[in-house]
Amino acid sequence: MFRWLRKKHQHAPVSRAQVALAWLRRSPVVVAPLVGATKPSHIDDAVASLEVQLTDDEVAKLEAPYTPRYDFQGISDDAELARISTRLGIKPAGK
Secondary structure (H helix, E strand, O other), X not given: OOHHHHHHOOOXXXXXXXXXXXXXXXXXXXXXXOOOOOOHHHHHHHHHHHHOOOOHHHHHHHHOOOOOOOOOOOXXXXXXXXXXXXXXXXXXXXX
16 A cells, blocks of 8 residues: 555655655644654654655545544534434434
């Protein structure tokens, strides 16, 4: 999956963790990714990810296989779930 990205960064290969953190930084929803480092290499990847700049095309390639899922956590009113599901054009959650 990352062959195309590794070719771009041949001078300094990137890890999957670095790409994931670089992708997170582009998200307007994520204020700061939480890094649960248990090894020194995790910190190295987190710092190195700051040098990884993903283009819009690269992000599109990364996101292409992803199927969005709707999060209905916290909504317990069946009528509200039905309204949201209808608006999204999907089956009601849990049905």
